[in-house]
Amino acid sequence: MYVKICGITRPADALAAIDAGADAIGIILSSDSPRSVSRRRAEAIMEAASGRVETVCVTTSRSPADLRMICSLSPDAVQIYHPLSVPDRFITITDWDGIADPPEGSDRLLLDASRGRGIRMDIDHAEAAIRRTDLPVILAGGLTPASVPAVVSSLHPAGLDVSSGVERRPGLKDPILMEAFLRACRGGI
DSSP states (O other): OEEEEOOOOSHHHHHHHHHHTOSEEEEEOSSSSTTOOOHHHHHHHHHHHTTTSEEEEEEOOOOHHHHHHHHHTOOSEEEESSOOOOOTTSEEEEEOOSSSOOOTTOSEEEEOSSTTSOOOOOHHHHHHHHHHOSSOEEEESSOOTTTHHHHHHHHOOSEEEESGGGEEETTEEOHHHHHHHHHHHTTOO
16 A cells, blocks of 8 residues: 655654654645645755655645646656646656546646545545556545544555545644554555
8 A cells, every 4th residue: 555645744744654654645736725835845855765765746826837847856657637748768657536537747646625624525426436546546635543544445545645634733743643553554554
């Protein structure tokens, strides 16, 4: 089970996510999210995580200039919410509504109506979307250590993406919640 801890705003939180067993961390840039960080902060987070976990730069920007700046950071993957062209050297995680055909050029699909607000996903919608594609589907939205076992057992997603469900407050991750989340994802609860 691929697990991404998203909305990392501090190098210390990146290290705590790695210690908890995350496969990836998400760093939000060029977004109106309270978890959006500057380029300089993103560089510090990526330096702390370098070679230890997949780094995913996340943006809701529609700007090609913002995307070029993000790609210049050399993350492992770029997560986008709008149809922008991402260079082939990056894995592309694309937000997908599960209804239309998956966007061309995507390596993984993200079903995320929440965008870090803790809004629970629609289980029926997620199940139908997972059946519609051969690409790996990552689920996000309202996930917590307590909700994960039911989601995993009923939907069998390729991965889970969490942000607010492992926070003390927006942008400040809780190491205990991250550990509990990872244990739940991997069947330890």
